Amino acid sequence: MSTCKGTYKFKPLVFHPVRPRGNLKDGTPLPMPRSGHRIVCHGLSFYSFGGYNPKITTNEYLDDTWQRTHPLFQELWQFNTVNSTWTRIEGTGGMPEELASHSAVQLGPNMLVFGGTAMPFGDSSSDSAVCLSEDKLYVVGGTTGFQYSIDVHCLDLTQGVWQQLSPLVTHPHASPEERYRHEIVEYAGALYVFGGGRSDAACDLTHLPTFMLPERTWTSTHTRPDAHTGKYPLPRRCHVASKVNVYIHGGYDGVEAFADLWRLNLITFEWQKLPCKSPVPLYFHSAAVTEDGCMYMFGGVKNLEDNKRTARVTKVWLNVGKLRDICWEALCHYTPKLPSLPPSTLLQMGIPQYIVESLQHQTPAYG
Known part of the structure; x- marks a missing residue:
């Protein structure tokens, strides 16, 4: 296995950029830069709904939904915090049309979305x-x-x-x-x-x-x-x-x-x-905190002059994490390919069952 340089040190109250991976089952494995979206945490994942980016053209993002809804994203994404993998979720039923400046909260296994603006963008907004x-x-x-x-x-x-x-x-x-x-x-x-x-x-x-x-x-x-x-x-x-x-x-x-x-x-x-x-000033971004006290932030406007948005994922521990989380971070630091190994191999290595299961618990990709 390849290894990372440097010694791992757990540090609370330090912003750490997260290098995301894409789910290759999807034709668009990573979300585009956006603002005005909302994220909520559930279990070992956070979920991002909606967003806005007037800088992306229909030629830059060849997606059928984007062609219809731009500059708003009618998308729901899952980010697995154990293996840092994005997956675009295919839902059933009618997805809301109000896709920016909405609010969202987590209620058990559900995300409740309230308000927001639809197209024409800005004509109305809660x-x-x-x-x-x-x-x-x-x-x-x-x-x-x-x-x-x-x-x-x-x-x-x-x-x-x-x-x-x-x-x-x-x-x-x-x-x-x-x-x-x-x-x-x-x-x-x-x-x-x-x-x-x-x-x-x-x-x-x-x-x-x-x-x-x-x-x-x-x-x-x-x-x-x-x-x-x-x-x-x-x-x-x-x-x-x-x-x-x-x-x-x-x-x-x-x-x-x-x-x-x-x-x-x-x-x-x-x-x-x-x-x-944070590495850059941000606004119109979104953040959520895991049950164990790690804040994840995604997206937002990062440049005032150019009104430029980002797809960056950043995390910061707000307190001292559990030993199991610290150990997993250290293992992934030294062996970045560890999350991609087969479940049987991980179990033989002594990786806890809950981590192995979470690595496989990926909502089916869109498309």
């Missing part, structure tokens, strides 16, 4: 932020493409019933500023709103608009700056947020794109600027 708490899906704010809102709605997933939680009419100063491309997190009976803005502005993160679910009222939560630098994250929209504590990465304020990673403690509400940055 850009709402959603989060899932037990059997409730909460939706906050967004835009129609022309008007912004900060309304709060709830979908009872057991009964399939929508309910508007925020008052239909409020005092002008009772609700926070309307916005889009924000993120929300539910914690202890409250919805916290992170950033967002409008086409010409971004909201700051020194105070978080907070919707108290039992009282159905808006309030504001004061956050504390990083204890070492005395600074807060800069205002931003089009960033990503993950609830493991709360981590936010990247984003855009209308002038500058960001590569920084911040953590907010939901007990003390103190920000901590983490000592790492």
Whole structure:
């Protein structure tokens, strides 16, 4: 087996580019660069739905679906985190037409997709932020493409019933500023709103608009700056947020794109600027966290001047991983061809059954 140079070292809070492989059963083994998509984690894979790229022509991407939906991707991809393999999934039924600036959450083995924009691109867009708490899906704010809102709605997933939680009419100063491309997190009976803005502005993160679910009222939560630098994250929209504590990465304020990673403690509400940055600033990207605490990021806009998108996959461990994960990373570092060996060979070598099974658990390729 061929080996990699250098000594393997497990390092949390360090961004690592992931070199993806394509599923050769598919005529398009790797996804094209995109933004405005969403990813969710399930098991040992993450799944990416939709996206947008006006820079790719129909001659560059000879795909029947792309010819019909460009510049939007009507695609669902699976990325197996054990062997770093992309597979385009063939689904049944009608795939949604709203393919960019939607929201998505994971519910058991399902991905729930809400809102977004279809063609003609930009004529309408929800850009709402959603989060899932037990059997409730909460939706906050967004835009129609022309008007912004900060309304709060709830979908009872057991009964399939929508309910508007925020008052239909409020005092002008009772609700926070309307916005889009924000993120929300539910914690202890409250919805916290992170950033967002409008086409010409971004909201700051020194105070978080907070919707108290039992009282159905808006309030504001004061956050504390990083204890070492005395600074807060800069205002931003089009960033990503993950609830493991709360981590936010990247984003855009209308002038500058960001590569920084911040953590907010939901007990003390103190920000901590983490000592790492992604290889390039990103916005309109997507991120998800595995059960073991590894954040994967895919796609996004990486160049402000050229409005250039990427298909890069990057991961960062937010904590110390399990020994089994560290051992597998080390084995693949020294023997990159290990994941491609036959299952019988891997089992004879002592590779755990769950890893061998996950290497074979690839959803059938598209086409």
